[in-house]
Amino acid sequence: MAALVQEQFDLDPFSGKFFLFCGGKQDRVKxxxxxxxxxxxxxxxxxxAR
Structure with missing residues (x-):
């Protein structure tokens, strides 16, 4: 996931920020x-979750 942040979005995964991802079915958040x-x-x- 850190590589995805760095390569696909050109952001620094070590910046101390939260990065949120949702799955293809959008039933999970990472x-x-x-x-x-x-x-x-x-x-x-x-x-x-409700």
Whole structure:
């Protein structure tokens, strides 16, 4: 996901910003964040979330 941010969007994945992605079916949201020591990745399933 960090490579996608860097190559496709020409953004810096190490900038400390949150990057959000949705799947092809748009039923999940993925978040990517660099905290200075490593990447945090979180996935939220929107089918079960209300």
């Amino acid at each position: 978040a990517l964040y660099w905290d200075g020591q490593g990447f945090w990745r979180s996935i939220k399933d929107l089918k079960t």
